Amino acid sequence: MAPEQTDDNPDRLGPWTDVYLLGGVLYFILVGSPPRTGMNTMNAFILASTGELERPRQRAPDREIPEDLEELAMYAMAASPDNRPTALEFIAALQDHLSRAGQRHESADITRKVNKALLTSDRDYLTLSQGLSDLAQATGLWRANPQISVLRERILEQYVDAAISHGDLELARRMALQLQNEENRNNLEAEIDRRVRVLHRATRQHRLFLGLSLVLGMALLGFGIKYFVDQHRAQERLEEQHNLAVKARVQAERLSAFMLAELTPNLEALGHLDLLDLVAKEAMIYYSSLPQEENDLDVLNRRSLALRNVGRVLRDQGRLGDAEKAINKSLNVIAELVRQYPDDPELRGHLADRLFELGLLMQLTSDPNAALDAFNRAVLLYESLLEEDPGSSKLRYGLAQGLNGTAYELWARAEYDTALEMLSRAVELLENLVQERPSNIQYRRLLLEIYTRLGGVQRDRSALEKASDVTRKGIVLGESLVATDPTNIPNLTALSECWSSLGFTLWKAGDLQGALIAYERTLDTNRRLAERDPTNRVRLGNLGSSYSNVGEMKRELGDSSGALQSLQTSIAILGPLVDENPDQAEWRYTLAVALLEIGTVHSIGGDDESAQTAWTRAAQVMETIALQRGDLYYLDTYVRALLLLGRVEEAKPIVDTLLAKDWKSPSFTELCRKNNLCSRAPAE
Incomplete structure (x- = not known):
């Protein structure tokens, strides 16, 4: 009975009374008995008039009552009708609970x-x-x-x-x-x-x-x-020590494998990067102390797995040199095992996985040819293994990863059609896997990353509408992942990259305000990630890139003061990172972009000397990696620095290369027009 039902005024009754009764039904379901029992009619009437009610968990402590349902019941049975939900709100809360029941x-x-x-x-x-x-x-x-x-x-x-x-x-x-x-x-x-x-x-x-x-x-x-x-006792002691050492080693191997294979992903998801660093250091010390010559298959396999995971942790922290050592050791161990047991499909799968990890590292260390070779070898291995076991979800996921990595390198070479073909295959594989196991976060996150990359390729093909559609599709998927677990760092990072890609697409489409909003979403996420682990180089690099993108958009929109502040912050973050890791191509590229933009801001403000200084530094930062890698984005940034500095003759061969690739970034096109270079035929 609702409190208003104890009054003789019928005007107090209404739909809110029905909501109270619905709450009483839910209370009965949760507790197993009515809200008020064990009393005569008069006492029940008095208690109903006051609205006094014992909480379900206090009433039935031996029952496992979901907290959200207890709150919903108490909300619906609030003494004051004004404090109750509507019937639609009550039903929506129940539906929300049921949607998470699985x-x-x-x-x-x-x-x-x-x-x-x-x-x-x-x-x-x-x-x-x-x-x-x-x-x-x-x-x-x-x-x-x-x-x-x-x-x-x-x-x-x-x-x-x-x-x-x-x-x-x-x-x-x-x-x-x-x-x-x-x-x-x-x-x-x-x-x-x-x-x-x-x-x-x-x-x-x-x-x-x-x-x-x-x-x-x-x-x-x-x-x-x-x-x-x-002599006899010494021999016995040696044997005993040997047996103890063997036992301790087996235990240490198992513990290390558990920490790296099972504990590491959970620590990463929870943001405990200090513990990840400790795990990586201890594992590297342990495996470096072991002899290289091993005949035990299981021990070698565990060692390779542990070294792979050590490399992952170090890579995610931006310590690329140490990461490369760990991944190469892991790859060498598993490659030797495959040579000894060439017909073992599990070992071949491990080899494909290590090749994929090596490809990721080579991308970050400015070796695109080695990265493409590693990805291609991984794809070939996964395809041959899937011929033997076409239903394996693990192998299909691995192939999708390999195709994604290969597509990235082809995209950087402006081989857009082949890159799209690779990404389309990867999308088909991942969408099928997600359909089979919709709750698998790993599958959904990789699908998000591939949507982001697919949008980037479509953008560079000037198919801006398609790029926007597929990127927004990725954002919807990413938002659902983050809503499921707002603390999951890989999910937040993947969603941040998708927002950044959408910002670039909107910029190319001329929607500068939309691009700024997308970049600010990325900045907000990367700022929170960097604050959780201020020593993590990768997180700092992403934060510096976000500040650079926001500064560029503010400059395009005429907000010189806001642009200057964002770009100065970007340079302050990225400068030390590049000095510490000169081979990290993406950080050098982002730093150069920030320098170009801050130079433009100074030029607009009439400070030509500061503008020239910034543009000169941008050219110095990009020269080596742009010419070595041939990446179109790197060439675009380098040639813009040359044109802004008036070094037109140096820029002409690079302009020809970009025009031959049908490159049409807004800033590049504008500078070409100013220097009468857009009509140049491609170099012979």
Whole structure:
């Protein structure tokens, strides 16, 4: 009964009363009993008139009541009609809850599986590590799952017990520190301290015993027997140490593989880049200490996987030199295994994956030929493997990645038709995978990246309407990914790149205000990502690029003051990055663009000396990489710097190259017209 129903004034009744009753039905479903029970009619009438009501979770603490449904019930049963939702709002909230039921159900299934595994399986490192990985997946699906924290505590406690029983006291201590229950944590730390003391005491007793035995042996048997006993015991100690070392190495291999294969993606998604850096450093130290000659297939395979993931972490942090060393080591290990076992499809799949990772690195380190070669080899391997297993989702995803990488390099060479063909194949593969597994974030994110790249190719073909359509399609997909998990860094980064691509397309189409809005969306995202990890070079590079794009649009729109501020910020960020990483082509390119634009702003303001200084530095920054790589964007930036400086004769061969490729960027076209170069025939 709603409060207004206790009044004899019928004018107080209305649709809001029905909403209150709907809330009462929802309350009954959640709790299993009416909102007010166990009282006579008069008491029920009095309580209804006051609107007093106990919350569902307090009423039924043994039930797992979703928090959003509890809030909806209490909202609908608010004492004042003005504080209740409308019927449409009530239905929309229920529909929203049901739309996320699949994720909650999947999360609950995972926690049940983890709980069952803890009850039925051996509690070894591998089982417990898999449990932690599964809980991380369950958290991503439903953060409010009440079982996650309970199971995590149980796994950590069992991990500590297992580590103690194996004598891994340092590992036990690290796991104990992660426990939330302070009493359990203190008890386990006390037990670990006790074990450490016992171990030290046993070690001292053992050494004392050996010393006494040695003295007794010398006294009884003389020098000859002493020598024999010493040699025998030394051999035993060596064998024991060897066995312990082998055991410790196997455990370290498994732990490293878990940390890099399972823990790393979750840390990256949560933004814990400091921990990622620690994982990468420790893994590099560990694998660098191992002998290169190995005959054990599993050990070599794990080493290759770990080195691959180390390289990924270092690449994402902008430490390209260290990343290249790790990826090349991983590639060499797996290539040797493929030579030994050429018919093993799993090893060939790993080789294709390592080639793809190498291609990504070569893109960043200004070696386009090596990048294209690595991508092509990866694509050929994936295609041959798919002939053997055409239904494999892993292989289809890998092929889509390889096609995406190959298309990027062809796009940079202005081979637009072939690039479009590659990207169309990749889109078909990814759209089928997403249709099969719509909840897979990895598939949807790669599809977003390919939509972004496809829009860029269409833009450079001057098909601006198609470019805008496919890029906006990517933005819709990206917004849905970010809405699912607003903290996921790779999703935010991919969406930011898509907005940036849309800004470029709108700029080429003449919609400067729309381009500025898109670039400011990108800037906002990249600023938040950089603030979360201010030492990450890649995040800083993206932020500097965003400031440059915003400054360029403000300059085009006549906001010289705003443009100058944005461009100065861009240069302040990118300058040190380029000085530290001179081979990073994209940072050099973005810095040069910012210098061109700030020079133009100075020129408009009448400060010709500052303009010349900025344009000269832009030409110096771009000269080497533009001429070496031949990338059209790099050539465009370099030749604009030359034309602004009046070095027309130097610019003519590059102008001919761009015109032969039908290059039509607005700034380039404008400068060509000013210098009477747009009518030049391509160079012979």
